Amino acid sequence: MxxxxxxxxxxxxxxxxxxxxxxxxxxxxxxxxxxxxxxxxxxxxxxxxxxxxxxxxxxxxxxxxxxxxxxxxxxxxxxxxxxxxxxxxxxxxxxxxxxxxxxxxxxxxxxxxxYSFFEGNDKFAERGDDETTAFYLTDFLARQFDAFVWKPLGLDRHPELRDMYFGNYTKLIYQAQTDDPELTCRAQECADRMGLEFERRFTGxxxxxxxxxxxxxxxxxxx
Known part of the structure; x- marks a missing residue:
């Protein structure tokens, strides 16, 4: 494009x-x-x-x-x-x-x-309770993680609150719309900052x- x-x-x-x-x-x-x-x-x-x-x-x-x-x-x-x-x-x-x-x-x-319609609503619904502890990122959120997650939660000022917000999550699932190594790297960094396991899932x-x-x-x- x-x-x-x-x-x-x-x-x-x-x-x-x-x-x-x-x-x-x-x-x-x-x-x-x-x-x-x-x-x-x-x-x-x-x-x-x-x-x-x-x-x-x-x-x-x-x-x-x-x-x-x-x-x-x-x-x-x-x-x-x-x-x-x-x-x-x-x-x-x-x-x-x-x-x-x-x-x-x-x-x-x-x-x-x-997150549901990128994965496909039917497929997302089938996963059901298996992913109740997953935190999702899209391409957009991988780019805008600070603006939409980190700063609104005040973690830029109080990083010690991280576990209070994300302690019940076990992994971050990056739903990749594109094959972009830079965005994958950003998503991995987000998972590291949140203290979560990382999974990349190409959804298109x-x-x-x-x-x-x-x-x-x-x-x-x-x-």
Whole structure:
């Protein structure tokens, strides 16, 4: 993917991201943590009819704000596109996002969170209780571990609290969307800092890819 198509980390975590065109017929309203993956899939598949707007990824630190942010984005853009899809799973909203999407007549990604749909929701569910003590990282979180985990928990100021937060975990599972040795090294360092065993599991884009493929072929509601 061309380098200029990749949003920088500040844009993803704090400001959101837009790649929109009034000539496109389908809008994806997505979590900023998925921007790189969605842009990659768009480029690979030639999905030029898909427009993308991303809400700030930092909303995941405040999941109670996600539903309203999505509702506001749908209301803002509804008249400009034939179809709108929401590229979020439940993501800690306790079912509120799903209720809002049904009320607004828009589809969202199936699953409880991105760890599930990257692995594949069915496969993730099958693992069930076997991984209740696992801490998951994606490519995005491997890049943004300090901003989304270490600093919000205050561990940059009080590293002695590490075991209080992570003492019930046994391993860190890095769900790799890409084969990137640098990200694997970062994920390993995260596991070391947390005092956990490390496992790398290549998932690719999982159900995100199949879902977007389905949506890319969706007909306009008016047809």
């Amino acid at each position: 061309p380098q200029h198509d990749i949003p920088d980390d500040k844009c993803l975590t704090e400001q959101g991201f837009d790649e929109m065109d009034s000539q496109q017929s389908i809008l994806l309203i997505a979590c900023g943590a998925l921007a790189r993956e969605i842009l990659d899939l768009k480029t690979r598949n030639g999905w030029d009819h898909l427009a993308l707007t991303c809400l700030p990824a930092i909303l995941h630190v405040y999941p109670e704000r996600i539903t309203q942010a999505v509702e506001d984005a749908v209301a803002k853009h509804r008249d400009q596109y034939d179809r709108i899809f929401v590229v979020y799973a439940d993501c800690g909203t306790g079912g509120l996002l799903e209720q809002a999407c049904k009320r607004l007549g828009v589809e969202m990604v199936r699953g409880p969170h991105c 884009y999982g159900d995100l890819q199949t879902t977007l493929t389905d949506w890319a072929g969706a007909r306009p509601k008016s047809s």
